[in-house]
Amino acid sequence: MAVDVVDATLFASVDPVALRGSVCAACGAHVFPALESCPMCAGVDVADVALPTQGTVWSWTTQHFEPKAPFRTDGFAPFSIGYVDLGPVIVEGWLVGKTDWSIGEHVSLVLAKAWTDGDTVVHTFGFEVTA
Amino acid sequence: MSNEIYIVGAARTAFGRYDGEDNELAEQAIRGALADCGVAWTDVDFAVGGTNGETKPDNLVSRLGLTGLPFVTVKNGCATGGVALMTARNGLIAEGSDIACVVGYDNHARGAFNASPARYGIGEWYGATGMMVTTSYFALKIQRYLHEYGIDPITLGYASEKAFDYATAHPYAWRRKPVSVAEAMDADMINDPLTRFMFCSPDAGAVSLVLARGSRAFDLCETPIRLAAVELRGRRPGSFEVFSPWLSPGDRTSPSVDASAAAFAAAGIAPADVQVAQLQDTESGAEIIHLGETGLVAHGEQQAGYVNGDFRIDGRIPVNTDGGLLANGEPVGASGLRQVHEIVRQLQGRAEGKQVPGRPRIGLTHVYGAPGISACTVLMAEGA
Ligand SMILES: [Zn+2]
Numbered sequence: 001m002a003v004d005v006v007d008a009t010l011f012a013s014v015d016p017v018a019l020r021g022s023v024c025a026a027c028g029a030h031v032f033p034a035l036e037s038c039p040m041c042a043g044v045d046v047a048d049v050a051l052p053t054q055g056t057v058w059s060w061t062t063q064h065f066e067p068k069a070p071f072r073t074d075g076f077a078p079f080s081i082g083y084v085d086l087g088p089v090i091v092e093g094w095l096v097g098k099t100d101w102s103i104g105e106h107v108s109l110v111l112a113k114a115w116t117d118g119d120t121v122v123h124t125f126g127f128e129v130t131a
Numbered sequence: 132m133s134n135e136i137y138i139v140g141a142a143r144t145a146f147g148r149y150d151g152e153d154n155e156l157a158e159q160a161i162r163g164a165l166a167d168c169g170v171a172w173t174d175v176d177f178a179v180g181g182t183n184g185e186t187k188p189d190n191l192v193s194r195l196g197l198t199g200l201p202f203v204t205v206k207n208g209c210a211t212g213g214v215a216l217m218t219a220r221n222g223l224i225a226e227g228s229d230i231a232c233v234v235g236y237d238n239h240a241r242g243a244f245n246a247s248p249a250r251y252g253i254g255e256w257y258g259a260t261g262m263m264v265t266t267s268y269f270a271l272k273i274q275r276y277l278h279e280y281g282i283d284p285i286t287l288g289y290a291s292e293k294a295f296d297y298a299t300a301h302p303y304a305w306r307r308k309p310v311s312v313a314e315a316m317d318a319d320m321i322n323d324p325l326t327r328f329m330f331c332s333p334d335a336g337a338v339s340l341v342l343a344r345g346s347r348a349f350d351l352c353e354t355p356i357r358l359a360a361v362e363l364r365g366r367r368p369g370s371f372e373v374f375s376p377w378l379s380p381g382d383r384t385s386p387s388v389d390a391s392a393a394a395f396a397a398a399g400i401a402p403a404d405v406q407v408a409q410l411q412d413t414e415s416g417a418e419i420i421h422l423g424e425t426g427l428v429a430h431g432e433q434q435a436g437y438v439n440g441d442f443r444i445d446g447r448i449p450v451n452t453d454g455g456l457l458a459n460g461e462p463v464g465a466s467g468l469r470q471v472h473e474i475v476r477q478l479q480g481r482a483e484g485k486q487v488p489g490r491p492r493i494g495l496t497h498v499y500g501a502p503g504i505s506a507c508t509v510l511m512a513e514g515a
Binding site: 006007009010021029031032033039040058059060061062063064065067069070071072073079081082083085087088089090091092093094103114124 | 247248254255256258259260261262263264267270271272274275278319320321322323324368375376377378379380
């Protein structure tokens with residue numbers, strides 16, 4: 001089966017996986033996904049940057065009911081999402097591998113299966129407990 | 132000419148499910164508010180209407196009378212009511228006119244709001260992967276807040292219990308069945324740490340207010356309530372808003388912090404002077420956070436406040452005395468004006484539900500919503 005990602009613009013690279021953010025030359029702010037301008041200082045001199053791939057859980061919740069469309073899934077089961085503190089920026093994403101989390105847990109960026117589309121397995125980014 | 136603006140008339144419909152037309156609901160509220168102060172539609176100089184639905188508020192003139200008055204429409208999500216009130220206040224002052232009418236209404240279908248990523252400038256991936264969900268946002272925000280300030284999750288149960296207790300006595304609230312702390316905590320989990328009894332639902336309702344300039348207010352109303360401040364603020368860096376794929380590290384703030392501080396400054400009071408308050412409680416956690424962000428309670432002191440009964444009708448500062456959003460639901464356009472309506476009634480000593488004893492003189496209202504806006508008012512009874 002072919003492998004794809006939900007949105008290629010989210011990634012600086014897929015293997016090894018890294019998220020593509022942007023950094024502001026004027027104030028140093030990092031944002032995700034990458035933007036064309038800086039919402040923190042209103043600067044326009046920004047460049048793409050690969051974000052750190054390790055961080056800590058900043059907040060979390062488990063989604064106990066199936067979200068409405070445009071949510072896509074091959075079959076719903078409760079799943080966790082969280083904010084992960086990567087240092088220069090806090091990124092929202094799936095927390096994979098379990099549904100009960102604690103703030104402060106060390107996690108690493110991974111690719112996680114989101115749904116299948118014909119012969120293609122579509123992946124999104126997520127974070128799992130650091131081995 | 133005095134620029135002091137007073138609320139002289141106030142009326143609301145019952146909140147809940149409504150089968151009729153949106154405009155019919157709005158008309159009921161407007162006619163109620165006009166009757167409350169004996170003002171005729173033909174005497175209204177300026178009108179403002181807010182709804183998040185499909186109807187056009189300015190078309191209400193076809194029901195009320197084609198008097199030729201300027202009628203402004205506002206649409207600012209959960210802050211619609213606050214923005215409508217501010218627009219009416221500003222309109223009266225700028226136009227040098229005497230009487231304004233404000234209405235907010237909505238008639239939402241059952242179920243959680245369905246949000247589209249494109250409307251918020253976010254990629255389709257965000258919705259497709261199940262992150263474009265308002266309940267998870269609220270859960271993520273309160274989860275962090277409880278952790279940061281060492282507040283036990285049972286405080287969420289106390290907030291729900293209090294809301295439904297107030298609502299049991301309020302004839303226009305939607306959900307009037309009491310819920311115990313244990314029932315709230317043990318109910319189905321929606322998004323950790325929030326259960327089914329900790330969220331409000333979209334519903335139907337309308338609220339209207341009549342405003343008058345100082346020179347006219349005392350002829351129209353025995354106990355006009357002065358609009359001492361109405362302030363609107365947007366988000367700055369460090370705020371934590373719905374549908375945010377990223378947050379900046381460092382100190383957190385909120386438009387609620389800025390709007391409430393601006394309202395207190397404009398009214399010349401401190402948070403400690405507030406005797407009755409209405410705070411945005413889209414879910415139980417929001418009330419806890421907003422108690423802290425408005426400065427009514429120090430961050431981290433909320434749990435003790437609920438346990439001591441500080442926010443009950445005979446407590447230090449009664450909060451959401453009509454049951455708040457939790458018990459009234461959220462017709463988005465009406466919700467902010469419902470808050471003002473309740474405070475006006477409390478300050479006039481004619482609350483429809485539980486009346487704060489000892490005739491409070493200073494009240495606060497606070498709305499907050501996507502994509503990071505807050506509006507606060509300070510209301511004062513004469514002599515305050
Ligand atoms: Zn910048």
